[in-house]
Structure formats: structure tokens, C-alpha cells
Amino acid sequence: MDYSKGGAPKIRKDAPKHSEHNAKGSTENPFGDAGPxxxxxxxxxxKAAAEARKATKA
Structure with missing residues (x-):
């Protein structure tokens, strides 16, 4: 078999084309700063949501 005619390997298509501006660990969304x-x-x-549902239902 002639492997020289195979061509270049295929490029992966599942990788993102760019990085998100608010990706986890970036300056806008740092790790560990998730709030309370x-x-x-x-x-x-x-509990608050359950009480609110009870109040609107009754």
C-alpha cells in the first residue's frame, strides 16, 4: 500500500474557534469567586421557593 498518497491528517472539528470572553478562570469570571x-x-x-409556590397556590 502506498501511504504517500493519503494526504494530510484531518483537522478536528469539535474544538471551539475562539475562547469565550467570560470563560471560567478568566479575569471576568475567576475561579473561587462564585458568591454565596x-x-x-x-x-x-x-425553602423560599417552596414557600412562594405554596403562597401562590393557596
Whole structure:
């Protein structure tokens, strides 16, 4: 088999053509600066949403 006629390897098409301006770890969206995160904050938001649904339903 003549491998010299195969041509150049194909370029991957699933890579992004550019980087996002607000990508994780950039200056606009640094790692570790996610605001008030944690289980307690999430639970408080979930309880508030459940109370709001109950108030609108009843």
C-alpha cells in the first residue's frame, strides 16, 4: 500500500474557534469567586421557593 498518497491528517472539528470572553478562570469570571455558595445557601433558596409556590397556590 502506498501511504504517500493519503494526504494530510484531518483537522478536528469539535474544538471551539475562539475562547469565550467570560470563560471560567478568566479575569471576568475567576475561579473561587462564585458568591454565596454552599449547602446552607442552597437550602435557604429552595425553602423560599417552596414557600412562594405554596403562597401562590393557596
Amino acid at each position: 455558595v454552599g449547602k446552607a445557601a442552597l437550602l435557604a433558596r429552595m
